[in-house]
Amino acid sequence: DSVLSKASADAAVLDKPGSVAESYGIPLAVLLELTHRCPLQCPYCSNPVELERGSAELSTDEWKRVLSELAAIGVLQVHFSGGEPTARKDLVELVQHASDLGLYTNLITSAVLLTRERLAALADAGLCHVQISFQGNEPLLADRVGGYANGHAKKLEVARWTRELDLPLTVNAVMHRQNLHQLPNIIEMAVALDADRLEVANVQYYGWALKNRAALMPTLQQIEDCTALVEAARERLKGVLAIDYVVPDYYALRPKTCMGGWGRQFFNISPSGKVLPCHAAETITGLAFDSVRDGTSIAEIWRDSEALNRYRGTGWMQEPCASCAFKEVDFGGCRCQAFALAGAAAATDPACALSPLHERIFKTAEAEAEGGGDRFVYRNFAGGTAET
Numbered sequence: 001d002s003v004l005s006k007a008s009a010d011a012a013v014l015d016k017p018g019s020v021a022e023s024y025g026i027p028l029a030v031l032l033e034l035t036h037r038c039p040l041q042c043p044y045c046s047n048p049v050e051l052e053r054g055s056a057e058l059s060t061d062e063w064k065r066v067l068s069e070l071a072a073i074g075v076l077q078v079h080f081s082g083g084e085p086t087a088r089k090d091l092v093e094l095v096q097h098a099s100d101l102g103l104y105t106n107l108i109t110s111a112v113l114l115t116r117e118r119l120a121a122l123a124d125a126g127l128c129h130v131q132i133s134f135q136g137n138e139p140l141l142a143d144r145v146g147g148y149a150n151g152h153a154k155k156l157e158v159a160r161w162t163r164e165l166d167l168p169l170t171v172n173a174v175m176h177r178q179n180l181h182q183l184p185n186i187i188e189m190a191v192a193l194d195a196d197r198l199e200v201a202n203v204q205y206y207g208w209a210l211k212n213r214a215a216l217m218p219t220l221q222q223i224e225d226c227t228a229l230v231e232a233a234r235e236r237l238k239g240v241l242a243i244d245y246v247v248p249d250y251y252a253l254r255p256k257t258c259m260g261g262w263g264r265q266f267f268n269i270s271p272s273g274k275v276l277p278c279h280a281a282e283t284i285t286g287l288a289f290d291s292v293r294d295g296t297s298i299a300e301i302w303r304d305s306e307a308l309n310r311y312r313g314t315g316w317m318q319e320p321c322a323s324c325a326f327k328e329v330d331f332g333g334c335r336c337q338a339f340a341l342a343g344a345a346a347a348t349d350p351a352c353a354l355s356p357l358h359e360r361i362f363k364t365a366e367a368e369a370e371g372g373g374d375r376f377v378y379r380n381f382a383g384g385t386a387e388t
């Protein structure tokens with residue numbers, strides 16, 4: 001079709017100097033949110049609060065066309081994510097298609113819907129890597145956080161099958177006040193499961209996590225202990241387990257370089273085909289994101305999208321970012337966090353100590369960590385139900 005032939009035309013100049021991939025700065029890896037449907041209800045889910053319904057999702061053929069186009073413009077890796085990507089009946093077919101195109105494929109999953117047969121079929125289709133999320137190291141807490149009975153036991157089982165099928169495994173552990181005490185055991189669990197990598201990801205507060213901030217915010221002491229623990233484990237487990245570590249930036253002095261800078265190194269495609277600079281971008285009102293359904297090639301969307309260009313680079317910045325020495329280091333932090341906390345996406349991320357809001361944010365974090373209570377608003381299509 002026309003979009004694909006445009007992509008092929010783009011691809012035809014790939015080998016020449018100033019090719020599409022080079023001149024458009026196409027990211028090497030793209031995240032595909034196949035669906036927002038998910039059997040788990042994690043209160044810190046990175047999906048937007050306004051979840052896209054199953055009926056809006058791209059069809060099998062549309063996703064295949066997206067994969068072909070991504071391969072044609074120079075993308076090398078695709079991460080199948082969600083929601084829960086295994087909720088898509090066509091996942092094996094999509095992995096096979098990606099694999100036939102020579103793309104490296106990663107499955108980011110909660111694992112609870114997988115059978116051994118389906119995992120084996122994914123491996124046969126060319127799946128290269130599996131990442132399984134854990135909510136703790138034992139069922140009582142983990143199943144409460146995920147809002148899904150017997151989920152933890154199922155995850156352990158799927159992690160074992162993953163290694164039996166000789167697929168590399170990453171354990172992803174999202175950490176917060178209610179499970180940080182289990183981190184030592186989570187590290188041991190990752191080693192016992194023969195994972196190559198553990199992601200210790202402290203919750204970032206947008207979307208569902210922002211709704212649940214008071215129940216999730218760690219204390220400063222917990223974060224200091226967590227950092228020391230990760231540093232010691234990295235040293236002790238050199239060559240056994242690589243550990244990635246994401247700190248919660250409410251407690252930092254400088255913000256994170258979110259997504260490597262808006263529209264610089266990363267995009268994801270939403271279940272209905274919108275090309276987004278990050279998973280939370282639709283929380284910013286007043287931005288219209290282009291869709292792969294619009295008839296424009298993905299390379300052109302990446303280059304020309306008004307929404308992607310709005311906060312690209314440094315030209316949009318206000319003070320204190322505009323004259324700051326770090327502006328090309330962190331690109332002003334996170335636009336979604338600036339919008340959520342300062343009410344303007346072009347504001348300095350309040351995680352930065354130079355933001356006029358920083359002190360208030362830090363104090364809020366401390367107060368919520370001490371007195372926030374344990375109740376979660378669970379993530380679901382009904383808008384969440386508070387439970388203890």
Ligand code: SF4
Nearest residue numbers: 321324326327332352
């Ligand atoms: Fe980064 Fe802006 Fe803070 Fe400077 S003022 S450190 S550019 S967020």
Ligand code: FES
Nearest residue numbers: 258278334335336
């Ligand atoms: Fe959207 Fe940081 S999550 S810019």
